[in-house]
Each structure stands twice: as C-alpha cells, then as structure tokens.
Amino acid sequence: MTVALMWEARAVEGRDAELLEWVREQWLDGTPLRREIFGAREDRVLVITWWDAPYDADLPEFPEPGPELVARPVNRWRFESLDVLPD
Template identity: 75%
Template sequence: MTVALMWEARAVAGRGGELLAWARARELPRVPLRRETFRAPQDRVLVITWWDAPYDADLPELPEPDPELVTRAVHRWRFEAVDGD
C-alpha cells in the first residue's frame, strides 16, 4: 500500500522563503519513496512524502518549525492511494 503524508505550514508574512528553505533542509530518518515540496501564496509551504507502508504505520514526519517562523501550527494529513501507483 502507498501512504502519502502531507505537511503544510504558513510562514509569518514575508518569511515564506525562510520556511521553504527550512522545510527543504529537513532530513527524515528514513528515505520515502518520493518527496515533493511546494510553495503557494500567503507564504505557505507544502511537503508531500510517499511511503510503501500500511496506513497506520509509524512514519517519520517533518517537525514543527520554530514558532516565530510560522503563523499557526502545522497542518498534517495522511492518505492512502486508491488508484494507480
């Protein structure tokens, strides 16, 4: 089964580049099948990792950034693939 973990944070206004660099520099203790990083308006950063694991597996996730870098707690979601690879 393929599980996708989504991590999304919103930086303090004008600090989106810092948050993006912070997220890209974070290494996970295990290497996922795939990892992609995105940015969006309002200084938001999204990281998606894909894993070959059961839905409820204990998988490594990015931590919370320093509170002074973000406007709120990180949002996290877990999905399982239903079609394709």
C-alpha cells in the same frame, strides 16, 4: 500499499523563503519513495512524502518549525493511495 503524508505550514508574513529553506534542510529517518515541496499564495509551504507502508505505519513526520517562522500550527494529513492513473 502507498501512504502519502502531507505537511502544510503558513509562514509569518515575509518569511516564506526562510520557511522554504528550513523545509529543504529537514531530513527524515528512513527514505520515502518520493518527496515533493510546493509553495502557494499566502506564504504557504506544502510537503508530500510517499511511503511504501501500511496506512497506520509509524512513519517519520516533519517537525514543527519555530514560532518565528510560522503564523499558525502546522497542518498534517495522511492518505492512502486508492488508484493510479497512467501518465
């Protein structure tokens, strides 16, 4: 089974580049199948990691950044892959 962990944070206004750099410096215990970083309007950063694991597996999560970088608590979601479409 493939499990995707999503982590989303909103940077303090004007600190999105610093939050992005912080995210890039984070290492997880274990190696995900894939790790992808996204940016969005309103200074948001999203990280998705894919894992070959059961849905309820104990997987490493990104930590909470310091309050000087984020405007609100981090959002986290867990999903399981249900279907893969061809490219």
